[in-house]
Every structure is written in C-alpha cells, then in structure tokens.
Amino acid sequence: MICDTLDQLHLYKGFHKNLDTAIEFLAAHPLDTLPLGRTVVDGDEVFINVMDADLKPHTGSHAEYHRLYADLQIDLTGGEGWGYETDPGTEVEPYQPDIGKKDSEDAIFGALGEGRFVLFFPGELHRPGVEMPGCDRVRKAVVKIKMEDKYHG
Numbered sequence: 001m002i003c004d005t006l007d008q009l010h011l012y013k014g015f016h017k018n019l020d021t022a023i024e025f026l027a028a029h030p031l032d033t034l035p036l037g038r039t040v041v042d043g044d045e046v047f048i049n050v051m052d053a054d055l056k057p058h059t060g061s062h063a064e065y066h067r068l069y070a071d072l073q074i075d076l077t078g079g080e081g082w083g084y085e086t087d088p089g090t091e092v093e094p095y096q097p098d099i100g101k102k103d104s105e106d107a108i109f110g111a112l113g114e115g116r117f118v119l120f121f122p123g124e125l126h127r128p129g130v131e132m133p134g135c136d137r138v139r140k141a142v143v144k145i146k147m148e149d150k151y152h153g
Contacts, residue, residue: 001121001124001126002118003119004116005116007115009023009026009117016145016147018145018146019072022046022072022145025048031074031141034048035050036050037049037050037051045145045146046145046146047143048141049141050139052137052138055129055132057130058083058106058131061127062104063101063126065122065123067098067100067123069144070119071126071142072145073117073128073141075112075116079113079132079138080128080129081130081132082118082127082129082130083126084109084110084126085127086125087125088125089103089125102125104125111132112138113132
C-alpha cells in the first residue's frame, strides 16, 4: 500500500510497467475531464473507472482484495476514508471476478481528498468508501492496474 499526494505520483515510475502507463496517462489527462464509467488506457492492462459513490459507515463494511489488479484510488470531489488491514481475516462471500471480501479489522485508517491518492496492491486487504464527517458521497477515479498474478502462477 502506498499513500501519497498526487504531485508525488511520478516518483513511483519504474515500479511496474503498467503503473508507469497509468502515471503517464494521468499526467497527460486531467482527471476532472474523464467521463463517468470506464476509460480504457491500455486494454485490460490499465483502465479507469470514474464513479459517483455513496460512502458507507465503517462499521458493518468488509475489507476487499483483488488478485490481478492494483487499485489506485483518487477522490475527485469530496473525501472518503479508507482502511488497510494486515489480519488475513475470513472470507465473507464467494470470490467474484477479481474481488473478494473478508472480515478483518483496520490496522491503518486514512483519508483521501485534498490531492491525495492511495494505491492498494493485489492481495492487500483494503476498505474503501468509508464516510467521513460531512461527506457521504464522492466522485472518484479508481485506476485498475494489472499486476502479475501471484496467486495463480
């Protein structure tokens, strides 16, 4: 997991070729110009989902994880909370195409908005979309970055 400010995103080039593609695209395309829905950057390797999302209370929500994709999450309007879990937790529903949910407690809690991003790697339990004081809805961009599948060879 990496949490930093958007003006520092370029510092993470060289980590993975698909992350480089995402960083280069974001540098050339202001996020506020992207339409709602999916924007293809490089086929299924890198794409961006822009959405209006209702935030949920921290209690009663479950951490999620992905096997194939990293999530680079950026709030465009408003600001959401997020959790990062280190406890492996227990599956709470069947794994769907590249998303699983587990019951786990936050080890770290942070907030997006104000020019920040958080990047969750495959296998990392994270809890996005947590409401913050005065904010229960955001417009956000989730950049999906395909990484090597460490779970299936």
